[in-house]
Amino acid sequence: MDDRIPTTLPLVPLYDKVLLPSIVTKVSLDGYQARSLSRKLENSNHTFILCVPLINNPLDGDFYHTGCVANVLDVDTSMPDNVVFLVQGVCRAQIQDIHSQDVEETSLMDSTVELKQTRDTNNKNDQTVWIKTIQQLGKDFINKMQMIGVASSVLVPFKKRLALLDDPSHAITDSSSSAKILDLAHFLLCMTDASFGEKLAVLSLTDCNAIVHEIQTIVTRHMQILNESKQMQQSCEEKLDKKRREFYLRQQTHVIAPSGHTDTVSLDNLSLLSCSSSSLPQKTTVPSSQYKQQQKQQQHQQQHNDNGDDDNGCLFMPTQGDDEDVVDLKNQLNNAGLPSHIQSTIKRDLARLSKIPGSAPESVLVRTYLEWIADLPWRKSLASARPAVEISVAKQQLDADHFGLDQVKRRILEYLSVLKIKKDTSSPILCFVGPPGVGKTSLSNSIAKALQRKFHRIALGGVRDEAEIRGHRRTYVGALPGSIINGLRKCGVNNPLFLLDEIDKLVQGTHQGDPASALLEVLDPAQNNAFTDHFLNVPFDLSNVLFVATANSVDTIPGPLLDRMEVIHLDGYTLDEKLDIARSYLIPKQLNAHGFTSPHNHPVSSGKNDSVVFSDQVLSHLIENYTMESGVRSLNRTVAAVCRYKCREYADHLESNHLKDSAPYDPVVRHQDISTILGMAPFGNETLADSIDTPGIVTGLAYSQSGCGGILPIEANQMPGRGMLHLTGSLGDVIKESAHIAVSWVKANAYVLKLTESQRQVLLSDMDLHLHLPNGAVPKDGPSAGVAMAVCIISLLSGKAIPRTTAMTGEITLRGQVRPVGGIKEKVLAAHRAGVNKVILPAINERDVVQDIPDKIKNDLTIVYCRTLWEVLESLFDEKLIQDSEALHCQAQYASRL
Ligand SMILES: Nc1ncnc2c1ncn2[C@@H]1O[C@H](COP(=O)(O)OP(=O)(O)OP(=O)(O)O)[C@@H](O)[C@H]1O
CATH class of the missing domain: 1.20.5 (Single alpha-helices involved in coiled-coils or other helix-helix interfaces)
Structure with missing residues (x-):
């Protein structure tokens, strides 16, 4: 018995465990108790405490009558709320009295104890029996552990201790021999899944013989349980494949030795193997030599847990x-x-x-x-994604992939600069707006490449159901997540670039919810860090995703969505721009795709002919006669078709190479061959210049929903009737209203326009008027045909033809004002393509022409800007229809009447 142990010791309650002599364990105390214990130990000249199991309600302080005197080996103060004392059991002690010297209620009590000597025997035979018993028990235990697949390395510490019993140099001969046998017995007990009560029973014993006998009974019983559990497990394992078993064992050994090192063994954890995986160990008891190492691992583990990781990296145990x-x-x-x-x-x-x-x-x-x-990539980001945007790299990428688009590129780089400075993706979403084929998608792709993010396209065209964005609730049959979560799963990272394609084509106002409102949550940086898909029903953080949207027109983008986006307009290309794009981007790409080499690599003169050569004349012919578009998508397809044809020619040439008289392969695409390759040109044969000018036919300009500009012929005719207006050509409400305004204005000004002989005469009183906009199958709407319709009616009724090469656009008011319209660049370029030489535009749209239309086009066209319909008519008819004074007089008259 250690005579340094005083009879009054600080009493430390053990809430859920029993400390036995020689066992090392950790005792965790809260701040007040820890301070109290430290104070007590500082004031005394020893490091002993009494660890007493609490047997009832801890608040009642109902202690067991026997405790274990323990020596404090180390103190860990690294955790903020708890101090962990590493203690080793020394001997049993009976509590005589419990008292407190501190006035504070929360401080630890002191206890007066009587140390309990274990009743030894000097009988060598008894000792030999104990040794044999413990040895046999230990060996059986080790066998069992190995049987259930515990790595033998885990059992090394115990094996070493057991081996000491066999070692003659450590032969147990002295008086402390019984104590050493008991230590090993305690150690063995702690390795099993002995219950609190069983350990308590062992603690209360003082007779060596009884202790060994009790521990033998407990360990044997647990090994029987282990046996049965093993049999059950074996029957289960028959159903399991190899992978499953490996995982199960791996997780078990993982729990036993978190570090994978053989020496650091969690003894209580070993008890997990006894069968019940649900009885997970709560506290750890370790041999003192390994404490420091384990402490480090626990700190490391704690850090993991703080980061949201689970215990032992295994949240969900099989x-x-x-x-x-x-x-x-x-x-x-x-x-x-x-x-x-x-x-x-x-x-x-x-x-x-x-x-x-x-x-x-x-x-x-x-x-x-x-x-x-x-x-889902909850935490996984693409490691290579640039943390900070490099503007120079982005510029290089944009230049490498796209010709021209200087304004657009500048705005993209400005946007990326904001990302760089702000260091997050919560700035407004970019939205590229423009006609098809002008590079909206490919610009987004280039941004993804520059930022080294994964690129994913979500097609929103025709999406009418909110569930397509946000998923179906799990209660629906066949429910699945929406396109956002689906995209994230496909990308496998949480920081891709999502292209929301055709955001203007979302269908709104259906009974299946509003997809636009679902997108609001996605695009709003303030909300999208907790985006909740209906199927998942748990929030997902989208704040790392970079969103870019595309649209053909801003008109149909829902207002709140538009509000969250930064719109960048891309206009249609001119002929020259298309030529440049074809030469520098489309042709090299198509040559590469068809296995040809670029003529720049092998000039024709070099004798290597495996290429296709497009002259500018041929390219212009292709652009003007085979494509009629704002972008370059059809041009790309046309170039591909020519390359395919040449590919076939080249293949034939290679096959017949051995024939002397076979014609050599000609890489040059000749103008006269184009019709053979592509068939008859669909456009360009009949230009407006060839059309016959007829009264009642006028060339208007249109801007389609897909962002394309085009020519819109308008026809008018009259027939006997009762002054009715007939409108045909799939017209929408707005364009119909424009037609009515045009008719009203013409009727109101019929006398001034010299269409009636007196002011009182009613125009079209016995005639019906019919306005038709050809391409009847194509729906048309919008106010911009107002000017053209008014002019068409005047042309019909006055019998004066308007040249077909004169095109016009503009909204009119009831009093003949001409209001500005959109899509001017596309309309003017389309007019130019169609052979128009004079364009009449609203005066306010002059700024669009100045900004957007290339000088070359402007030089080819006569552009007239008008504020009123009178100015339009003046620019159209050589002979003045009205006298200015008359018109003013007439307007004043009407004004006074109103
Ligand atoms: N300025 C340009 N320079 C080089 N290639 C271009 C340019 N503009 C468009 N292209 C090419 O035209 C093709 C069509 O472009 P893209 O698919 O990006 O058009 P889009 O504007 O997204 O059309 P849509 O509205 O129909 O989706 C692509 O191959 C693209 O590389």
Whole structure:
């Protein structure tokens, strides 16, 4: 017995465990108690305490009558709220009295103790029996452990201690021999899953013989349980494949030796193997020599936990009833890096899954849900994604992929600069607006490349159901997540670039919810860090995703969405721009795609002919006669068609190479061959210049919803009737209203326009008027045909033809004002393509022409800007229809009447 141990010791309650002599364990105390204990130890000249198990309500302080005197080996103050004392049991002690010297209620009590000597025997035979008993017990235990697959390295510390009993140099001969045998017996007891009560029973014994006998009984009983558990496990394992077993054992050994090192063994943890995986160890008892190392690992583990990681990296432990798929699923979920706030939801679903029979339909639903959760990149980012945008790299990428578009590129770089300075993606979303084929998608792709992010396109055209964006609730049959979560799963990282393509084509106002409102949450930086898909029903952080949208027109983009985006307009290309794009980008790409080399690499003169050569004349012919578009998509397809034809020619040439008289391959595409290659030109044969000018036919200008400009012929005719107006050509409400305004204005000014002989005469009183806009199958709407319709009616009624090469656009008011319209660049370019030589535009649109139309086009056209319909008519008719004074007089008259 250690005579340094005083009879009054600080009393430390053990809430859920029993300390036995020679065992090392950690005792965790809260701030007040820890301070109290430290004070007591500082004031005394020893490091002994009394560890007493609490047997009832801790608040009542109902202590067991026997405790274990322990020596404090180390103190860990690294955790803010708890201080951990590393203690080693020394001997049993009986509590005589409990008292407190401190006035503070929360401080630890003191206890007067009587140390209890274990009753030894000097009988060598008894000692030999104990040694044999413990040795046999220990060997059986080790065998069992190995049988259930515990790595033998884990058992090394115990084996070493056991071996000491055999070692003659350590032969147990002295008086402390019984104590040493007891130490080993205690150690063995702690390795099993002995219960609190069983350990308490051992603590209360003082007779060596009784202690060894009690421990033998407990350990034997536990090994029997282990045996039965093993048999059960074996029968289960027959159903499990190799992978499943490996995982199970791996997780077990993982819990036993978190570090994987053989020396650091968690003795209480070993008890997990006794069968019940649910009885997870709470506290750790270790041999003192390994304490420091384990402490470091625990700190490391603590850091992981603080970062949201789970205990031992394994949140979802497989259980014996789990089938192969569920084990795989749990494995995936463990590796998915789930944020802490959704772990409880997932645990609940896993628990549900374990209760539902595998054949039940609901089981499939829960599994599908958990598979989605496991597949999502909760924490995974593309490592190579640039943390800070490099503007120079982005510029190089944009220049390498696109010709021209200087304004657009400048605005993109400005946007990226904001990202760089702000260092987050919460700035407004970019939205590229322009006609088809002008490079909106490919610009977005270039941005993704420059930022080294994964690129994913979400097509929003025709999306009418909110669920397509936000998923269906799990209660629906066949429910799945929406396109945002789907895209993230496909990308596998949480920081891709999402292209929301054709955001203007969202269908609104259906009974299936509003997809635009679902997108609002996605695009709003203030909300999208907790985007909740209906299917997942747990928030997902989208704040790392960079969103870019595209649209053909801003008119149909819902207002609140438009508000959250920074719109960048891309206009249609001119002929020269198309030529440049074709030469520098489209042709090299198509040559490469068809296996040809670029003529620049092998000039024709070099004798290497495996290429295709397009002259500028041929390219212009292709652009003007085979494509009629604002962008270059059809041109790209046309170039591809020519390359295919040449490819066939080249292949034929290679096959017939051995024939002397075979014609050599000609890489040059000749103008006269184009019709053979592509067939007759669909456009360009009939230009407006060839059309016959007829009264009642006028050339208007249109801007389609897809962002394309075009020519819009307008025809008018009159027939006997009762002054009715007939409108045909798939016209929308707005364009119909424009027609009515045009008719009203003409009727109101019929006398001044010399269409009636007196002011009182009613125009068209016995005639019907019919306005038709050809291409009847194509829906048309908008106010911009107002000017053209008014002019068309005047042309019909006055019998004066307007040249077809004169095109016009503009909205009119009832009093003949000409209002500005959109899509001027596309309209003017389309007019130029169609052979128009004079364009009449609203005066306010002059700034669009100045800004957007290239000088070359402006020089080819006569552009007239008008404020009123009178100015339009003046610019159209050589002979003045009205006298200025007359018109003013007439207007004043009407004004006074009003
Ligand atoms: N300025 C340009 N320089 C080089 N290539 C271009 C340019 N503009 C367009 N292209 C090419 O034209 C093709 C069509 O472009 P893209 O698909 O990006 O058009 P878009 O504007 O997204 O059309 P849509 O509205 O129909 O989606 C692509 O191959 C693209 O590389």
